[in-house]
Amino acid sequence: MRLSRYFLPVLKETPADAQIVSHRYMLRAGMIRQQAAGIYSWLPLGYKVLKRIEQIVHEEQQRAGHIPLLMPTLQPASLWQESGRFDAYGPEMLRIRDRHDRDMLYGPTNEEMITDIFRGHVASYRDLPLTLYHIQWKFRDEIRPRFGVMRGREFYMKDGYNFDLTKEDALHAYNRHLVTYLRTYERMGLQAIPMRADSGPIGGDDTHEFLVLAETGESEVFYDAAVTDIRLGARDIDYDDKAQCQAVMEEFTELYARTDETHDAEEFDRIPEERRRSARGIEVGQIFYFGTKYSEAMGATVATPEGERVPVHMGSHGIGVSRLVGAIIEASHDDKGIIWPEGVTPFHVGIVNLKQGDAEADKACEDLYAAMEAAGLEPLYDDRSERAGAKFATMDLIGLPWRITVGPRGLKNGVVELTSRRSGESEELAPEAAIARLIEIYAGKL
Amino acid sequence: MRLSRYFLPVLKETPADAQIVSHRYMLRAGMIRQQAAGIYSWLPLGYKVLKRIEQIVHEEQQRAGHIPLLMPTLQPASLWQESGRFDAYGPEMLRIRDRHDRDMLYGPTNEEMITDIFRGHVASYRDLPLTLYHIQWKFRDEIRPRFGVMRGREFYMKDGYNFDLTKEDALHAYNRHLVTYLRTYERMGLQAIPMRADSGPIGGDDTHEFLVLAETGESEVFYDAAVTDIRLGARDIDYDDKAQCQAVMEEFTELYARTDETHDAEEFDRIPEERRRSARGIEVGQIFYFGTKYSEAMGATVATPEGERVPVHMGSHGIGVSRLVGAIIEASHDDKGIIWPEGVTPFHVGIVNLKQGDAEADKACEDLYAAMEAAGLEPLYDDRSERAGAKFATMDLIGLPWRITVGPRGLKNGVVELTSRRSGESEELAPEAAIARLIEIYAGKL
Known part of the structure; x- marks a missing residue:
């Protein structure tokens, strides 16, 4: 969505x-x-x-x-x-x-x-x-x-x-x-x-x-x-x-x-x-x-x-x-x-685009979105033109257990950020690796 | 079921x-x-x-x-x-x-x-x-x-x-x-x-x-x-x-x-x-x-x-x-x-065992049942000790669009019978072929 x-x-x-x-x-x-x-x-x-x-x-x-x-x-x-x-x-x-x-x-x-x-x-x-x-x-x-x-x-x-x-x-x-x-x-x-x-x-x-x-x-x-x-x-x-x-x-x-x-x-x-x-x-x-x-x-x-x-x-x-x-x-x-447990979360993962309108960031988000849907995951993509802080606050409030943050700086190095809502810990990963991690996390829960 | x-x-x-x-x-x-x-x-x-x-x-x-x-x-x-x-x-x-x-x-x-x-x-x-x-x-x-x-x-x-x-x-x-x-x-x-x-x-x-x-x-x-x-x-x-x-x-x-x-x-x-x-x-x-x-x-x-x-x-x-x-x-x-249309039928197919208690017929029905569930089909298996006529009457009344009839005589020739509720037409088929037909019929409807 x-x-x-x-x-x-x-x-x-x-x-x-x-x-x-x-x-x-x-x-x-x-x-x-x-x-x-x-x-x-x-x-x-x-x-x-x-x-x-x-x-x-x-x-x-x-x-x-x-x-x-x-x-x-x-x-x-x-x-x-x-x-x-x-x-x-x-x-x-x-x-x-x-x-x-x-x-x-x-x-x-x-x-x-x-x-x-x-x-x-x-x-x-x-x-x-x-x-x-x-x-x-x-x-x-x-x-x-x-x-x-x-x-x-x-x-x-x-x-x-x-x-x-x-x-x-x-x-x-x-x-x-x-x-x-x-x-x-x-x-x-x-x-x-x-x-x-x-x-x-x-x-x-x-x-x-x-x-x-x-x-x-x-x-x-x-x-x-x-x-x-x-x-x-x-x-x-x-x-x-x-x-x-x-x-x-x-x-x-x-x-x-x-x-x-x-x-x-x-x-x-x-x-x-x-x-x-x-x-x-x-x-x-x-x-x-x-x-x-x-x-x-x-x-x-x-x-x-x-x-x-x-x-x-x-x-x-x-x-x-x-x-x-x-x-x-x-x-x-x-x-x-x-903080939703994975078994009941309304969306499996949130995607936050740090620079909506930036061609590269938009494309990376769209690609992630499509790949997640193809894998049976339900993502919520924050595609609004809001500042990063507001997007993070919304994601934290609604409690999706995992968030992927996409921004021009990371993309230059070929990575996005995967963050656990529960622990707050983040990891930088290639987009494909982030999806693979999510598939692993939700195995048996879809 | x-x-x-x-x-x-x-x-x-x-x-x-x-x-x-x-x-x-x-x-x-x-x-x-x-x-x-x-x-x-x-x-x-x-x-x-x-x-x-x-x-x-x-x-x-x-x-x-x-x-x-x-x-x-x-x-x-x-x-x-x-x-x-x-x-x-x-x-x-x-x-x-x-x-x-x-x-x-x-x-x-x-x-x-x-x-x-x-x-x-x-x-x-x-x-x-x-x-x-x-x-x-x-x-x-x-x-x-x-x-x-x-x-x-x-x-x-x-x-x-x-x-x-x-x-x-x-x-x-x-x-x-x-x-x-x-x-x-x-x-x-x-x-x-x-x-x-x-x-x-x-x-x-x-x-x-x-x-x-x-x-x-x-x-x-x-x-x-x-x-x-x-x-x-x-x-x-x-x-x-x-x-x-x-x-x-x-x-x-x-x-x-x-x-x-x-x-x-x-x-x-x-x-x-x-x-x-x-x-x-x-x-x-x-x-x-x-x-x-x-x-x-x-x-x-x-x-x-x-x-x-x-x-x-x-x-x-x-x-x-x-x-x-x-x-x-x-x-x-x-x-x-x-006569349920395939899109809304409560079960995709009925299985009628003509001779409940007959080891071969029971096993053939169980195998069909398991193979159908594995294929994502929902069968209703009439495993009661009733005469065939009563089983057919129930299946006709509840209107499942497809019925598979299993009996000792057919099994001797390696076949079961697949019957369309709508046309009443039957076809003798190997059990695997019957399942393949059903998968084809329900393609895009499961």
Whole structure:
């Protein structure tokens, strides 16, 4: 993309009402625009990041055999009356009446609807196990929306639902989701720690929240420092292998790590003192096993091999897709702006032309641009007639992890400059060598 | 995808309340499930088609330099009060009140919001021309929703908005959109004819609707038969070339083609009688030029090169993404089911194993499956223990354009059968040759 033809409305001033860094930088980098309290437009740069995150979530869910579908944003109240949650949910549920005076709502989550789909179409144990998920806009009418997309009202979420014949199978689905989530966050350059949590209005016994440590987190968390040393890494996972998924789950959850809701001071004190940590965390996902809570209430049963009809065991599993954009920024920025991890960056590399209009510099930039596109990289070329300082400031603010700087002086020596946004380190390279380096950096990430 | 692990709830019976063929087949093929009047869940197969269509729309918009962003589904009433449409819109607008008693609405379209984004961030002619678009869920509270996704309440639409300094530039944007739409529909295997139409609540003078001819169409249309012979085809388009876009527009719109709203019997009668046609059509898109209607009302101005502030010239341009799923089926089916065009098919090819459990047949199917995935094709492998007739009926119903049938008899002679869903013709081929044929068929469509 050429910046002269893009729509990237960066702001020079820091918006007064933005209290946390991700909100400030998303506004300043022209990623979002507030349209009402807690309701945002995703401007082109923000939209690109949102889509990259969504794509990673899709890939990791489908890798585990989970099947995508799409439920609508509006739901009939009748489904929620069946589960008893229509009255229980409180004022955060946005209730709507249509022109025929029918009660509807903007879905805050989809346990009821997915259970309705299941009971309408599945009748036998032979169709299990089954995990369906969607990524859809949801609404929670927060009384005081704040922190930009971190605590908005209209938000984008992946929610998945497993249907299993037995509790054992459903716990495998729980573990399987835990593994997919670990991989999902790691691909985004995030460390999200599974912590034992409270199930809230979803219900159920088993639940873990995934928390990214950050000063601005809304939750207080307590953990054994050793938990931050564990990585999933590139290990090969067979998602049908119950023992393997269980082992990963145990590895990641056996050390103490809890939110304040489930914190147990006595147990915490048994951790060696030098490893005891309390901090703040941002919730970026949660998994639940809630057994037959919804299937019993709504009559979602299957025939067993013996011909008996039993309610299915279920769980639900959510990742906050729009919230992750903010969480990644909270975890990865400096005082000049955002620093995108390679896995989610909106553009792979920025090209800064130090002397726009200089025939040689323009040609070198055009050649780099074409070669990058041919290699499957997405560059953002700052082709405006601005001074170098302004171009650098924009690139630093929007946080592309790599920048190539092209100027007449370097070109005389046959080199351009490749700069890491994270370390600030620069390297002089022939243009072809710079592209080769970028291809290497993004291997497996395109 | 292996059918045994997929969620494809096909129905044997024809649903009684579905009046048109696309609605019937979408229900029977397990593509959608109604959740409330005019509100559907997109089950996995339907979701895949929806996403293929969305992807084509994105590609063709971005090819023309149009920039994607994403506006929220809910909008504050205040924006619509500025344009005067909050009161004018009528009961099809779903009005909502949030917990703080603020008036909101579920967006049926986005002229106001995009104008608000524009005025908030753009101030100079130097940032023009600019075309922004999004693909987002919308709501229109139809009094009597029917025909499945063809006239639903919650629907998925691409809507794009151009901002230009002059009327001439805005008319180029209009022509450019017309060309992108022609290409978009042709890639989906559809002929959609641009017809002069009425602008309705959007406003403006220039507007064309794109109509697919089909008996079940909601509009009566009148046209010169010669208009159905024109194709855009593979011609190379430079979307910055005003004369070229204008020429394409004229080529496609100079012959008589109008909806009943703008029909002129006298002019129609001047067409040679043997070319006069009246028929029914399904609207799948519409483009508008409406000048400064919204920019004046909402103060969206830019500075000209002379320093004067003038309201921008705008147009809006919509494609009914969810509606297209139905329209394609209306245009492409037979009495056994859907016939997907290659450009939008949910899976590229079906594999039918005639003797599941037979070691040789199973292995041949697995090998085909792996080879197809390696070639970038997405196969649907019917690996269920069903009789051949049931497997064929499912494949015919869901409408994959190509089927490979594998059975012990053919394998003895080293062949499988490749069948075209459209023609019904079969060909016996070595497995490798069948894959080579499919790769050829889908060249440029993956």
